[in-house]
Amino acid sequence: MRAMSDLRVAVLGVGIMGADHVARLTSRISGARVTVVNDYLIEKAEQIAAGIPGCRVISDPLDAIADPDVDAVVLATPGPAHEKQLLACLEHGKPVLCEKPLTTDVETSLEVVRREAELGKRLIQVGFMRRFDHEYARLKAMLDAGELGRPLVLHCAHRNPAVPPSFGSAMVVRDSLVHEVDVARFLFDEEIVSIQIIKPSANPAAPDGLADPQIAIMRTSTGKHVDVELFVTTGVAYEVRTEVVAEKGSAMIGLDVGLVRTRSDGTRGGQITPGFRERFGQAYDTEFQRWVDAVRSGVNVDGPSAWDGYAAAAVCEAGVQSLNSGLPAEVAMVSRASITGA
Amino acid sequence: MRAMSDLRVAVLGVGIMGADHVARLTSRISGARVTVVNDYLIEKAEQIAAGIPGCRVISDPLDAIADPDVDAVVLATPGPAHEKQLLACLEHGKPVLCEKPLTTDVETSLEVVRREAELGKRLIQVGFMRRFDHEYARLKAMLDAGELGRPLVLHCAHRNPAVPPSFGSAMVVRDSLVHEVDVARFLFDEEIVSIQIIKPSANPAAPDGLADPQIAIMRTSTGKHVDVELFVTTGVAYEVRTEVVAEKGSAMIGLDVGLVRTRSDGTRGGQITPGFRERFGQAYDTEFQRWVDAVRSGVNVDGPSAWDGYAAAAVCEAGVQSLNSGLPAEVAMVSRASITGA
Amino acid sequence: MRAMSDLRVAVLGVGIMGADHVARLTSRISGARVTVVNDYLIEKAEQIAAGIPGCRVISDPLDAIADPDVDAVVLATPGPAHEKQLLACLEHGKPVLCEKPLTTDVETSLEVVRREAELGKRLIQVGFMRRFDHEYARLKAMLDAGELGRPLVLHCAHRNPAVPPSFGSAMVVRDSLVHEVDVARFLFDEEIVSIQIIKPSANPAAPDGLADPQIAIMRTSTGKHVDVELFVTTGVAYEVRTEVVAEKGSAMIGLDVGLVRTRSDGTRGGQITPGFRERFGQAYDTEFQRWVDAVRSGVNVDGPSAWDGYAAAAVCEAGVQSLNSGLPAEVAMVSRASITGA
Amino acid sequence: MRAMSDLRVAVLGVGIMGADHVARLTSRISGARVTVVNDYLIEKAEQIAAGIPGCRVISDPLDAIADPDVDAVVLATPGPAHEKQLLACLEHGKPVLCEKPLTTDVETSLEVVRREAELGKRLIQVGFMRRFDHEYARLKAMLDAGELGRPLVLHCAHRNPAVPPSFGSAMVVRDSLVHEVDVARFLFDEEIVSIQIIKPSANPAAPDGLADPQIAIMRTSTGKHVDVELFVTTGVAYEVRTEVVAEKGSAMIGLDVGLVRTRSDGTRGGQITPGFRERFGQAYDTEFQRWVDAVRSGVNVDGPSAWDGYAAAAVCEAGVQSLNSGLPAEVAMVSRASITGA
Structure with missing residues (x-):
């Protein structure tokens, strides 16, 4: 056997x-x-x-x-x-x-x-x-079952406490945003067609030359809106949050991961997952x-699939263009049918 | 006019x-x-x-x-x-x-x-x-409307960060428990018929001779259970929590009062109300x-009413008896009919 | 006297x-x-x-x-x-x-x-x-005291369960966004210099012709980023949420207003404030x-002040321009010095 | 190899x-x-x-x-x-x-x-x-590291949505309470020396003859207090909650397991784990x-260990005695030294 x-x-x-x-x-x-x-x-x-x-x-x-x-x-x-x-x-x-x-x-x-x-x-x-995280899986299941009606808007935040000195502005797009791009495509079952990267004035604690935070604004093929806060020098913890706003309600994941609630010295609190291992183990x-x-x-x-990898790469490529030009960029992709139909 | x-x-x-x-x-x-x-x-x-x-x-x-x-x-x-x-x-x-x-x-x-x-x-x-706090009022309204079905159990916690040096063990009953007694009577619309005060080993930070924390176990006329944690030297903040467990569900108030949620330095948190003024202003x-x-x-x-004051006093009196004797005590009260019927 | x-x-x-x-x-x-x-x-x-x-x-x-x-x-x-x-x-x-x-x-x-x-x-x-809400006041006090370091980004959500049939797309900007504009100016102590209104594909439940949701993207004079989700036909409740992301951490208000936590029938939950009276009374x-x-x-x-009213009007005016043109719009304002120095 | x-x-x-x-x-x-x-x-x-x-x-x-x-x-x-x-x-x-x-x-x-x-x-x-659940393990680690100071009081709730018709009052003690007994011994590293089972008036939805809810009051060898709400016909979900109250603060686990936060139809909410598999998988x-x-x-x-199994059995045995007699019961156990020293 x-x-x-x-x-x-x-x-x-x-x-x-x-x-x-x-x-x-x-x-x-x-x-x-x-x-x-x-x-x-x-x-x-x-x-x-x-x-x-x-x-x-x-x-x-x-x-x-x-x-x-x-x-x-x-x-x-x-x-x-x-x-x-x-x-x-x-x-x-x-x-x-x-x-x-x-x-x-x-x-x-x-x-x-x-x-x-x-x-x-x-x-x-x-x-x-x-896609294999219990919460993302549950959110996807809720959307697929129509529990929230049609999704309309996606808000994401991706925050790292720190990055290595070599981390450049385009890596924020290629290494961090790429995950949120896949999340958006996964939850919405749609391709992303345009992207704009906004560069607010930088965190004083960010290394010289690193555009951080960055805000990504994306649009899907049917006009759904996705925004992502990318912030990789927060000094706080590893925070990944996703909120779907839909026709019949909204759902958020990632707000309070780590469930021991403490109360001491005048404050209530709890530990946030320090890194991706603790969050996504x-x-x-x-x-x-x-x-x-x-x-x-x-x-x-x-x-x-490989297609998911290709699509994410295409969106990030357009993201880097926008990062450099300061203008919105269209995502250049072949049609999926041109591949599978071949 | x-x-x-x-x-x-x-x-x-x-x-x-x-x-x-x-x-x-x-x-x-x-x-x-x-x-x-x-x-x-x-x-x-x-x-x-x-x-x-x-x-x-x-x-x-x-x-x-x-x-x-x-x-x-x-x-x-x-x-x-x-x-x-x-x-x-x-x-x-x-x-x-x-x-x-x-x-x-x-x-x-x-x-x-x-x-x-x-x-x-x-x-x-x-x-x-x-009784005039928005949350207690809402909880009472939920119970009166039958949203949770018949109430069965009440869990309360009453925590103070500190008390004056003169604060004695019986004052925990008379000054702190008295509020929880009224809450129980208010929410359940029933008299309390017996009470037991349990004295766990004391908080090392409590003044010598002060029994702190104390646990009060009460029973209402129809057999509902009420327990109260009384802890007046927590060093934390002013915390008052109430949970009703009922036939169709439960409801809790007072867990997270003060709604600014912060995230910094590896932790999520928020301020707890430091005193009764902030909590019950x-x-x-x-x-x-x-x-x-x-x-x-x-x-x-x-x-x-004056009757509510009398009933609370009667319960606390029995509570102090129990504190001293270590045994459960019956609450001695005249019947309300004997007053209003006079 | x-x-x-x-x-x-x-x-x-x-x-x-x-x-x-x-x-x-x-x-x-x-x-x-x-x-x-x-x-x-x-x-x-x-x-x-x-x-x-x-x-x-x-x-x-x-x-x-x-x-x-x-x-x-x-x-x-x-x-x-x-x-x-x-x-x-x-x-x-x-x-x-x-x-x-x-x-x-x-x-x-x-x-x-x-x-x-x-x-x-x-x-x-x-x-x-x-500005007089306890939570906004506390958030402002935290920022003024430097508890979170310099603010960098502001995320806002403004959701209404429903609007009257006469409510048009520009009213979303003038009546709803105007509050978020003031919040941003209040918290950041800076003027807003540009604004873009994004129109995702509309909520199927929105009246014909109403662009809903809308996303406002704003930039302050020193380059801080503000985004606002405006969604006035959610069918859910009155939800107003604000999150400041700053140099040393972040803080969010408005997530769980109304503190009775219920548990029944397989779910935990709580009522959200149904309208502005309950939320901002x-x-x-x-x-x-x-x-x-x-x-x-x-x-x-x-x-x-009147200046705050003028500034908010100027930002909303630019917002309506952007709503109509689909392009970012600069906010046209006189300098404050030109008034107070007169 | x-x-x-x-x-x-x-x-x-x-x-x-x-x-x-x-x-x-x-x-x-x-x-x-x-x-x-x-x-x-x-x-x-x-x-x-x-x-x-x-x-x-x-x-x-x-x-x-x-x-x-x-x-x-x-x-x-x-x-x-x-x-x-x-x-x-x-x-x-x-x-x-x-x-x-x-x-x-x-x-x-x-x-x-x-x-x-x-x-x-x-x-x-x-x-x-x-003991292998992430949250219990984290709570134990916090206590062992002294983050909360000495523990003083433990509050537990153990709620099942329903039980089979054959489930009797003593099974609530032997099958449900037994887990909380082990949690108390695990977290406090102490034996339980006495127990009292309180029977409030029963849930109308409980089968005839089933004492439900039950409240267990326990005391450890150094006088720490443990109380447990046992409620096995809630109709709600599988809820297991633990709160340690200690010298320098308190910590609670199990309140909001399942982290997708939804907002719809006037309420915020989330699913509670329906059974022990989802909660403790x-x-x-x-x-x-x-x-x-x-x-x-x-x-x-x-x-x-086997000793942990023996100790839990001894506490539950006393618990069943108390359930039947209505009185507190001492836990009868040999000393651990008499075994390991043999």
């Missing part, structure tokens, strides 16, 4: 995120084990492999993908490596869970989408983990368990 | 609470003015009167009550003075708003109730201001405005 | 809002009485006056303002009448509390500002009552009490 | 809870597989086993425990079967995760404790899953993952 043996996974890239995923697959996910790890820092890969029985290092990522001891691949390598590695996964027919971004530009993302479409089988899942675990389950059972993966 | 001229009020006792009431009547209440003040500290009274046009000091409280320039009386004198002053108000037919306690013991309270009943006209209102204002309106319009006052 | 006799107020316009103010001055405010009422519907004015001892109807609003029995004026007349009535108040040196709008266009508003400035004494207060009362106190004590009124 | 192969688990009892555990071990827990299932309903066991590759039915529970293909045991059999099965596990040296109760009476529980102590190795973990998963990890790594299990 082949399907029920453990899924043998290669994890490519074992930096912070990849190492998290190795630990996840090894110690919290049922039905998978990590048989191969790879990293451009060979010592890092050796160190990770040493802690896992039956796990080898393969120094070339394409060899790792091709290895007969590998059923499926997790890509946590730097974005510029994704295109070639994704195409290799497609070539070898191996399911792959790819951390965002799909690739680093819109054209190569589209190329990946096309190549997968030619295969006629879904192999690629993009790591938009929020459950979402990552669920994402991986479902991906492993889908792959093992031999069905197509059903999480966010 | 006599009824619509300003109500001329004598305020007896101008300590912290009485001075608050003078300011309230003078600067926030429509249709009243303070024409007489009295205090056993004559200088205090002089000082207050000096700030109010047309206000005199009368040094004898009974003269103040009898004065023709006085339409109605507010009693904020120490509890031991209440009996004589209340009886004087009854004798002169003057409406009186009496801060709790009605009197300092059950027998004299009952005597006051009887004397008012003999007059056949309600003149006495006891200062249980919480609106309730006091409403209490006084309604009392003034009722008196001016010539109808009977309709707030908490 | 003249200062301490009751302030004699003329209320001009006794529709819904004006009648509320008459009731407020008559039954909840200390130190004032309504001596004159006026309305273009004479029967309405007669009916109101009949319920108030010592109150007369004067059929001409300018006569009412000039009447020697009137110390101060409340304007709750339709906007087009304001200019002439305000100028009459200035001419007679009578303090006036004017419901918004100051006047119906920017030029006449500026003219009123200029005429008051020439007098060298503040007589006009504009009815932006939110306390703010109106405080606004009026402070105005009466200031006028009686002979000092200048210190609430929102 | 024996330690890292999958843990082979026998699940005894595959009713609702046991079947949940089979699914958990099979599809969500890393490093374990179910090799044997057993149930007194053989068809039920066959049906479960059929869905799991490599899983057999063994019809005799003691044979299942002894089977060489079994490394560890999960007991989800009815309480009366536990004693014999636990002793068999001890005899075979097999780690066992036993759903509460440890056994059905205090004496046999104590016997199990003694037998394990004689082995000098911890093999038994009792299924008090709440994460806790069960974490409990099992940690147990599997501990057993695989060859260390002693470190979750709630």
Whole structure:
């Protein structure tokens, strides 16, 4: 009964995120084990492999993908490596869970989408983990069930306590906004057609030259409005909030995550999740368990697709244009039918 | 048109609470003015009167009550003075708003109730201001409308940040619990028939000899349960919480009073009301405005009555017995019919 | 002692809002009485006056303002009448509390500002009552005290359950947005220099032709960002929410007003304030009490000024331009120095 | 490398809870597989086993425990079967995760404790899953770190929407209160020495003869107070709330679980978890993952122990006494030193 043996996974890239995923697959996910790890820092890969029985290092990522001891691949390598590695996964027919971004530009993302479409089988899942968060899932279910009527407006806030010194203004769009773009597309089931980035006067605590906060204003194909506050040097905590305003009511998630309510010294309070691990740990675990389950059972993966990765890239590309020009930008995308109909 | 001229009020006792009431009547209440003040500290009274046009000091409280320039009386004198002053108000037919306690013991309270009943006209209102708080009023309205079905259980918490050094264990019952007793009687429309005071091991921060916290366990005439946490040295803030558990659901008030929600430095939070003024300022204002309106319009006052003061005193008396004995105590009360039927 | 006799107020316009103010001055405010009422519907004015001892109807609003029995004026007349009535108040040196709008266009508003400035004494207060709401006042105090550091971004939501059939798209700007404009100017102590109105696809439940919801995007003189969701056919309740995002943290008000928390039938919940009276009743009362106190004590009124009314009008004027053109609009205002320096 | 192969688990009892555990071990827990299932309903066991590759039915529970293909045991059999099965596990040296109760009476529980102590190795973990809930764990960590100072009082509420018709008054104590007893012992690190069950007048919706709600009043060895509202026919949802009141502040968990906040039709609200699976699913998963990890790594299990099961049984035994007598009851327990010192 082949399907029920453990899924043998290669994890490519074992930096912070990849190492998290190795630990996840090894110690919290049922039905998978990590048989191969790879990293451009060979010592890092050796160190990770040493802690896992039956796990080898393969120094070339394409060899790792091709290895007969590998059923499926997790890509946590730097974005510029994704295109070639994704195409290799497609070539070898191996399911792959790819951390965002799909690739680093819109054209190569589209190329990946096309190549997968030619295969006629879904192999690629993009790591938009929020879709697996209990609250986002519940919000989506409410909308799908019509509990709130037709959605009209989406307000999002994405706040980080701090970013590395190298974090530039365009990275706020590509690394932070990208998640909110996927959330909007996921909740509304519509493409985003235009975007404007507003740059208020900067936070005095932000590094010189970093436009922070930024406000993104987006419009969907049927005219729904989405706004996102992006603020990555708050000094507060990791805060991600989403509010849908709809025909029959509104719903908000993410306001008070972390439920111990304290009262001391004149104030009521509670801890806010300090980082994405605390906020979205459950979402990552669920994402991986479902991906492993889908792959093992031999069905197509059903999480966010290469198309979702391409669409997010196209919106962020237009976002960076707007960031630079100060003007609204149209999102340039091919029609989905042109791909699936091909 | 006599009824619509300003109500001329004598305020007896101008300590912290009485001075608050003078300011309230003078600067926030429509249709009243303070024409007489009295205090056993004559200088205090002089000082207050000096700030109010047309206000005199009368040094004898009974003269103040009898004065023709006085339409109605507010009693904020120490509890031991209440009996004589209340009886004087009854004798002169003057409406009186009496801060709790009605009197300092059950027998004299009952005597006051009887004397008012003999007059056949309600003149006495006891200062249980919480009945005029928006939230308590809404909770009462929900219960009266049957929105929650029959009430079954009441949980209360009464927490003070600190008390004066002179505050003894029995004062926790007489000064703090008394408000919760009235809340229970108000919400349930039933008398309390038994009470037990539990003394957990004391807060290390409480003064030596003060039993704090205390837990009061009460039972109403139809078997409803009431529990109250009394904790007067929390060091936190002024917290008063009430939860009714009923046949069709439950309702809680007082959890998050003060609605500015802040997020900073890793925590979400908000200020808790530091004292009873911040928590119940609106309730006091409403209490006084309604009392003034009722008196001016010539109808009977309709707030908490002398009977409510007597009943609360009877419950607290039994509470102090239990505090001392460590055993449950029955509440000794005459039947209401024996008074109103006389 | 003249200062301490009751302030004699003329209320001009006794529709819904004006009648509320008459009731407020008559039954909840200390130190004032309504001596004159006026309305273009004479029967309405007669009916109101009949319920108030010592109150007369004067059929001409300018006569009412000039009447020697009137110390101060409340304007709750339709906007087009304001200019002439305000100028009459200035001419007679009578303090006036004017419901918004100051006047119906920017030029006449500026003219009123200029005429008051020439007098060298503040007589006009504009009815932006939110500044007197406990929560807005607390938020302002936090900002002034630097508790949150420098403010950067303001998010507002203004939702009404329904509007009359006559309510048009520009009224959303002039009647609803105007309050948020004042809130932004109040909290940030800065002028708004540009505004854009975004029209998402409309709520299916909105009347034909009404652009609802609308999103207003504004920028202050130092580059702070303000966004406002305006949605007047929600079918939900009256919801007004404000969040300041600042250098050291953020603060939100208005999320859960009405503090009885219920739990029944599988859900936790609570009532939202159904209308502006429930939400801002306390703010109106405080606004009026402070105005009466200031006028009686002979000092200048210190609430929102004619300039605040002018500035709000100028921003809304630009907002309506943007609503019509679909493009951002600059706010055209004279400099404040050009007035006060005159 | 024996330690890292999958843990082979026998699940005894595959009713609702046991079947949940089979699914958990099979599809969500890393490093374990179910090799044997057993149930007194053989068809039920066959049906479960059929869905799991490599899983057999063994019809005799003691044979299942002894089977060489079994490394560890999960007991989800009815309480009366536990004693014999636990002793068999001890005899075979097999780690066992036993759903509460440890056994059905205090004496046999104590016997199990003694037998394990004689082995000098911890093999038994009792299924008090709440200790693994994120919020309880955080509350415990706060207390251990002294963030709230010394704890003084614990308030608990345990509400079920409904119970089966067979549910009797003593089951409220044995099945519901038992969890709160463990929570109190866990958070306070102290034994409970006395208990009183109060029976308010019953919920009209409760089945005839069921005392519901019940209030449990407990006292710990150092005099800390614990009260618990037990209410199993609320018709509302599954609600479990815990509040610690301590020297420097208080902390509450369980108030608003389920974080999607909705606003519609005049009310704000949110779904409450309908049952224990939704409320404590994460806790069960974490409990099992940690147990599997501990057993695989060859260390002693470190979750709630046989002693914890014995102590909870002793408190509930006294609780049932009090339920029947109406009087407070002392908890009869041997000293822990008499066991571990033996």
